[in-house]
Amino acid sequence: MTSDAAGPDFDVVVVGAGIAGSVTAYRLAERGLSVVLIERGDVPGSKNLSGGVLYGRVLETVFPHYLNEAPVERRITRHVTTFLNADSAVSLDYSADGLAEPGNAVTVLRAKFDPWLAGKAEEAGAFLMPGVRVDSLLTGPGLDGATTVVGVRAGDDELRARVVVAADGVNSFLASSVGLRQKQPTNHLAVGVKAVIRLPRADIESRFGVSGDRGAAHAIVGDCTLGIGGGGFIYTNTESLSLGVVLRLDDLLRSGHTAIEVFEHFTQHPGLQQYLHGGELIEYGSHLVAEGGYPMVGEVAMNGMLVAGESAGLAINSGLTVRGMDLAIGSAIAASDAVVEAVAAGDTSKAGLAGYRRRLDESFVMQDMRTSARAPKFLERNRMYGPYGELIADVLQNAFSLDGTPREHLLNVARHALRRSPLTLRQLISDGWAGVRAL
Ligand SMILES: Cc1cc2nc3c(=O)[nH]c(=O)nc-3n(C[C@H](O)[C@H](O)[C@H](O)COP(=O)(O)OP(=O)(O)OC[C@H]3O[C@@H](n4cnc5c(N)ncnc54)[C@H](O)[C@@H]3O)c2cc1C
Known part of the structure; x- marks a missing residue:
């Protein structure tokens, strides 16, 4: 023309x-x-x-x-949400084959x-x-x-x-x-760092518990971002993994860390090595994400x-x-x-x-x-990225470890864990209510 x-x-x-x-x-x-x-x-x-x-x-x-x-790479039939602490992890694992037909979410x-x-x-x-x-x-x-x-x-x-x-x-x-x-404003933006790691198909399927064209999406919060507001993710592709961190810009700037440092901490985290080891880095980059809603x-x-x-x-x-x-x-x-x-x-x-x-x-x-x-x-409440994961892990550790002494009622276990945590009951109630309204 x-x-x-x-x-x-x-x-x-x-x-x-x-x-x-x-x-x-x-x-x-x-x-x-x-x-x-x-x-x-x-x-x-x-x-x-x-x-x-x-x-x-x-x-x-x-x-x-x-x-x-x-x-498209895989149809996501498994969503895992994990609170990752320095030496423990608590996950909510939702899998349903019905999510594949008709396709709800796919990796690309x-x-x-x-x-x-x-x-x-x-x-x-x-x-x-x-x-x-x-x-x-x-x-x-x-x-x-x-x-x-x-x-x-x-x-x-x-x-x-x-x-x-x-x-x-x-x-x-x-x-x-x-x-x-x-x-x-900086709290309306996040920095994403993402990599693609090549991994044999058989390894992906055995590590993530999927097969055929089915896939898994892991969302991870807590120690993996050094407590910085945001989270990490690992998604399964056919013969690779997409993984990365998305970090609130204001919190990242306050922390004094760079996004690359946090990303490296994420990939080196012992809780994630079981998924990533042996993979070959084939793509890497950084990008902003709109988070202001x-x-x-x-x-x-x-x-x-x-x-x-x-x-x-x-x-x-x-x-x-x-x-x-x-x-x-x-x-x-x-x-x-x-x-x-x-x-x-x-x-x-x-x-x-x-x-x-x-x-x-x-x-x-x-x-x-x-x-x-x-x-x-709601996600600006930084307690979400550290103390909560540790509190839940503390409760579960005491609920699951039996050392020959009489076990306490779960309510007492929770009460004692809360006392050890920096969180207060008031914060728990306020965050719970805010979470229900926000999400
Ligand atoms: C780390 C990370 C993880 C994410 N994870 C997900 C996820 O799992 N699921 C999801 O749905 N979303 C995710 N997002 C968000 C998603 O990527 C974006 O919201 C989406 O890509 C927006 O699409 P778009 O078409 O608006 O913009 P973009 O996909 O960004 O496309 C903009 C295009 O414009 C081109 N362009 C820019 N300026 C010019 C110019 N001056 N002249 C010519 N071309 C130009 C760019 O090259 C680009 O191709 C993620 C983002 C990041 C950074």
């Missing part, structure tokens, strides 16, 4: 071929709009990093057979999954431009006098469009540059532009799960429907694009963001 002063080059420019961008581009191209999908990485996924559990039911609404077509490796998703957008007719970094937005005055986005600039090139969808991820400088995102989501539309996925602050860390990919897909569905409607009506102003926010609010995306709105504040 050529550019001239009279009209746009494309109906829509989508920036970022991550999850939100590729799904948006696919759904727009599928409905006949001209779409360019711009990705700074040489290959989609090459700049992306994710823990890797995709809660994929929403993707089935876009690609009903994605489980058979897409490069973004280096494989993102190219597949971007390929779907290309097949539908979107024009993929990899290896191109968008430097800035092209703006002009709108009919209402407010700033209107009319395209993007990448190097010396300018591309004009009726609508720009910013799907450029958690750091979205596009959204910041036009005031749709404010500078976030509902208060982090601001305006998502303006004249000529929408923000989707994590660039809109859409991510949830509930302590048990980190979710961003399914919310990115949900927002891409809402964004693409709103853009189709606005382009058809010939009104891509903020008012014309207002259907995006309405659809987001009605969908599971904002409903889940609202449901989890109290989670970030």
Whole structure:
């Protein structure tokens, strides 16, 4: 397409071929709009990093057979949540084969999954431009006098469009540059460090108690993060493990540790060696994660532009799960429907694009963001990352060790353990109540 002063080059420019961008581009191209999908990485996924559990039911609404077509690794049928102390571990182990049919959560490796998703957008007719970094937005005055986005600039090139969808991820400088995102306080962000470790399939299956295409997801809190707010994870892929830590930025800065130090402590922890030993490191990286929850989501539309996925602050860390990919897909569905409607009506102003926010609010995306709105504040209670695991382990140690002396009633065991712990009964009640309300 050529550019001239009279009209746009494309109906829509989508920036970022991550999850939100590729799904948006696919759904727009599928409905006949001209779409360019711009990705700074040489290959989609090459700049992306994710823990890797995709809660994929929403993707089935876009690609009903994605489980058979897409490069998914394993279907998660086992969720293990562990309080890890220096020399003990307490786990809640939930496994159910029913979680596999229909697929609830699957592990994906973004280096494989993102190219597949971007390929779907290309097949539908979107024009993929990899290896191109968008430097800035092209703006002009709108009919209402407010700033209107009319395209993007990448190097010396300018591309004009009726609508720009910013799907450029958690750091979205596009959204910041036009005031749709404010500078976030450090407690709204977390640092993720993630690695992929190659391990023979047979080892994965015996160590994690899974077989065939079934997999396990371990969420770990406590000593593995040196008590810093956040947690660790290990997810099984077909022939590798995804593992890492997600650390609240404010707490990490306060601790004086670097994220790399915490990650190394995590991988060296004796409680984890049983899973990791003998593995070969094949991928390693660090990335921010949006953790501010509902208060982090601001305006998502303006004249000529929408923000989707994590660039809109859409991510949830509930302590048990980190979710961003399914919310990115949900927002891409809402964004693409709103853009189709606005382009058809010939009104891509903020008012014309207002259907995006309405659809987001009605969908599971904002409903889940609202449901989890109290989670970030709850997870700022640092007692969660040390004393609780030790208290539970203390109770269990005394409940299980019999040394020939008469055993105490469990209530007394618990009372004595609480006395030894830095926690108070008041804190226990307050945290329990806050936890129930937040999660
Ligand atoms: C360690 C870690 C673990 C996580 N674990 C999970 C998990 O298990 N499950 C889950 O659901 N979520 C998880 N998340 C969150 C999840 O990865 C994100 O929420 C999700 O990737 C957001 O998708 P997105 O499409 O909005 O953005 P992204 O996936 O970040 O995609 C943005 C894309 O935009 C491109 N881009 C950025 N700027 C430009 C530019 N200027 N020009 C062109 N291209 C640009 C990037 O290269 C990238 O491809 C995790 C995150 C981290 C860091």
